Amino acid sequence: MSNPIVRTRFAPSPTGYLHIGGARTALFAWLYAKSYEGACLLRIEDTDKERSKEEYTKEIVQSFEWLGISFDEDVVYQSNNSLRYKEVIDFLLEEGSAYVCSGEDSQRDKVYRDQNLSRDEKTVVRFKMPEKGSTKFDDLVKGQIEVSNDQLDDFIIERSDGSATYNFCVVVDDIDSEISHIIRGDDHVNNTFKQINVFKALNANIPKYGHVPMILGEDGKRLSKRHGALGVKEYETLGILPEALKNYLVRLGWSLGDEEIFSDTSIKKDFKSGVLNSSPATFSMDKLLWFNKHYLDQMSEDKLIETLNHENFNGSKYSKAVMHAVRDRCTTLNDFYALSDYFFEDPKVYDEKLILKHCKKETFSHLFLLRSKLNELENWEQSSIKDVIDKVVSELDVGFGKIGLPLRLALTSNVNSPSIDLVCNILGKEISLNRLDNFLSKIKDQENDQ
Numbered sequence: 064m065s066n067p068i069v070r071t072r073f074a075p076s077p078t079g080y081l082h083i084g085g086a087r088t089a090l091f092a093w094l095y096a097k098s099y100e101g102a103c104l105l106r107i108e109d110t111d112k113e114r115s116k117e118e119y120t121k122e123i124v125q126s127f128e129w130l131g132i133s134f135d136e137d138v139v140y141q142s143n144n145s146l147r148y149k150e151v152i153d154f155l156l157e158e159g160s161a162y163v164c165s166g167e168d169s170q171r172d173k174v175y176r177d178q179n180l181s182r183d184e185k186t187v188v189r190f191k192m193p194e195k196g197s198t199k200f201d202d203l204v205k206g207q208i209e210v211s212n213d214q215l216d217d218f219i220i221e222r223s224d225g226s227a228t229y230n231f232c233v234v235v236d237d238i239d240s241e242i243s244h245i246i247r248g249d250d251h252v253n254n255t256f257k258q259i260n261v262f263k264a265l266n267a268n269i270p271k272y273g274h275v276p277m278i279l280g281e282d283g284k285r286l287s288k289r290h291g292a293l294g295v296k297e298y299e300t301l302g303i304l305p306e307a308l309k310n311y312l313v314r315l316g317w318s319l320g321d322e323e324i325f326s327d328t329s330i331k332k333d334f335k336s337g338v339l340n341s342s343p344a345t346f347s348m349d350k351l352l353w354f355n356k357h358y359l360d361q362m363s364e365d366k367l368i369e370t371l372n373h374e375n376f377n378g379s380k381y382s383k384a385v386m387h388a389v390r391d392r393c394t395t396l397n398d399f400y401a402l403s404d405y406f407f408e409d410p411k412v413y414d415e416k417l418i419l420k421h422c423k424k425e426t427f428s429h430l431f432l433l434r435s436k437l438n439e440l441e442n443w444e445q446s447s448i449k450d451v452i453d454k455v456v457s458e459l460d461v462g463f464g465k466i467g468l469p470l471r472l473a474l475t476s477n478v479n480s481p482s483i484d485l486v487c488n489i490l491g492k493e494i495s496l497n498r499l500d501n502f503l504s505k506i507k508d509q510e511n512d513q
Contacts, residue, residue, distance in 0.1 A: 069101030070243045073134075074233065076108045077119035080294040081126040083346075084248065084278050084286060087312040091275060091339070092246040093132050094313070098335040102135035104240055109142045110232060126295040130305050131327065139240065141232055148227035151235050151265070152188055152220060160264040161220060164189045173217050188221035190231065190261060198256045203273030204339045205249070210256050218257055230254055234261040242270050249274040275316055276343040286346055302395030304370070307355040315344035324357065356394045371399055375407050384489050388481045402480075406489060409498060410476035413505065417478060421468045422506050429459060429466055430473065430506075434499045443492045449484040473502035 073089035075081065096103040105127070109115040127134070155161035163180040164187050180186060192215045199209035220231035227235075237245070252274050262269045278286045286293070298308050310325055319325075319337035362370065367386065368378050376382045376399065385406045386399065393399050433455045440451055456466050471478050471486075474495060480486055487495045 068243065069096050069099035070104070070241055071096040071101065071246060072104040072106050072237070072240060072242050074106040074108050074236075074247075075123055076111060076114075077116060077123060078111060078114040079119055080296065081123045082293055083295060083298075083312070086126065086130065086295045086308075087278065087315055088246060088248055088275060089127070089132060090130075090309065090312050091273075091317065092244075093134070094330060094334040095244060095246055095273075096135075097331040098333075101243075104136055104139065104242070105134040106139040106236060106240070107141065108229070108232070109140055110226065110229070112142075115142075122294075122296060129299055130295065130309055132309075139236065141236065144232070144236065144239075145227070147239070148221075148232055148235055149225070152227065152231070155190070155220070155264060156188065158264070159191070161188050161190050162217075163187075164217075164219075166223075176217070185223055187219045187223050189217040190220045190257070190264070192217050192257075192260055198259055200255065200259060200269075200272055202252075203244075203246070203271060204275055204341050205252075206341075208252065208255075215256055215260075220261075230257045231261060234258050234265070234267075237270060238262070238265065238267045243268075244273070245270045246273045246275065249276050273339065275339060276341065278315055278346050279343045281345055281347055283345075302397030303351065303355050304358045304396070307358045308351065310358075311351045311354045315346065316340050323354075352394050359390075359393060359396075371396060373400065375400070375403065381489070388485055388489060392481070405475040405477070405480075406486075409494075409501075410474075413472060413476050413502070417472055418506065421464075421472060421478065426465075426469050427503060427506050429455070429461070430469055430499065430503055432459070433466060433470065434496065434503065437487075437492070437499075438496060440492070443488065445484050445488040448487045449482075452484060469502075470499075474498050 071092040073085075073092050075085055075089075093103040095101075105124075107120055107123070109120065124138070152161065156163070162176055162178075163182050164175040165180060165185065166187065175189075176191065182188070193212045195212060197209050197211050198215065199207060201207050218230060219228050221227055236242075255272055255274070259269055280286050280289070295308075299305075306327075309327075310323075310330075313325060313330060314323065317334070317337050317339050319333055325333065359367070364383065364386075367390075368376055368383075371386075376386055385403050388406075389399060389402045392402055433452065436451050436455055437448070440447055452463075452466060452470070456463050459466070467483055468478050470483050471480050474480075474483070474486055474490065490498075
């Protein structure tokens with residue numbers, strides 16, 4: 064069985080957690096391959112022994128699992144390929160495409176081209192770049208890019224300690240993995256000129272390159288921590304859904320008309336029909352939250368319970384009632400927990416500022432009357448509760464807020480909640496009245512202190 068025509072890869076260095084910009088690049092590479100029914104590989108470039116850490120490798124893999132990006136074939140680790148790199152370097156030396164140089168000082172470029180030095184612990188190996196003509200390629204995003212070869216240095220491919228360098232290793236790995244297309248950040252454009260010439264020296268097929276611009280913050284500056292979370296896993300802790308983040312990342316630098324929402328199936332099919340933009344994309348947390356809200360709203364009840372994965376939302380009748388009560392107010396998964404805590408635990412403290420603002424001298428008597436009317440209610444249903452509250456408001460001839468807001472404070476310790484009749488109905492008669500009693504006691508004591 065022949066290999067797919069389109070084979071892409073994403074090749075992070077495990078020197079830190081997976082950045083959101085890296086995740087987007089990986090997503091583009093993955094989607095490009097899938098849109099052509101090809102394969103996308105994950106390669107861990109862990110040759111930097113001092114900075115590479117196993118914890119970062121694990122986090123990178125876990126981040127992709129969470130995002131739902133599944134790579135084809137086994138993960139490739141550069142650290143396992145040192146013998147292969149040495150073999151190819153020896154070949155380049157024999158062919159005259161590389162040479163031994165004394166020291167790693169870049170100023171010594173080309174000085175030792177024809178001196179035939181022997182390798183020892185103080186020498187390095189440099190690639191012999193062409194001195195005439197130019198190196199050019201048709202970028203999938205930026206169009207044709209060209210540089211004069213006299214601007215290119217003879218770069219080191221083997222350090223004095225015998226280890227191979229990045230721009231050499233990636234070429235060997237891309238050849239061995241039969242990579243046909245490389246989608247990566249535009250900070251690699253200068254590396255591409257070097258790598259193309261190594262491909263040529265090895266008589267290998269040169270992949271097609273596409274360099275995507277970076278992501279900027281809304282202030283037009285390079286994306287940083289001040290613009291929001293940077294690591295992919297941070298978004299999981301913020302209560303962002305993986306499908307929302309994936310959809311948003313796709314739209315950061317790729318477009319298909321005015322369409323915003325894409326399922327995995329549709330984006331795989333449509334990706335090659337869209338346009339990869341050559342200008343930097345702007346990250347907006349508000350826009351990401353818009354996507355997240357969309358996917359939350361579309362989620363089935365059972366799927367939402369599974370996704371929440373919380374003891375308070377265990378699928379019981381009560382937990383479902385709570386979930387539906389707060390759902391419209393929730394933008395993230397975390398909102399479900401934050402906006403529903405009073406359904407599962409009596410308020411321990413009340414905001415004194417809110418009490419001072421919404422509880423006046425007459426509030427005690429108003430709530431006391433309401434409490435007595437609610438206590439008389441035999442049919443504890445939302446419509447009946449609403450009727451009682453409305454009648455008390457009418458009887459006292461006050462605005463609804465004079466009753467409704469203190470009542471919200473009493474039951475939820477806040478003034479923002481679903482309709483208060485719905486809250487009462489879910490909590491039940493006993494809990495609602497008990498909380499009212501506790502609150503009445505508090506504001507009575509407050510009145511006495513004044």
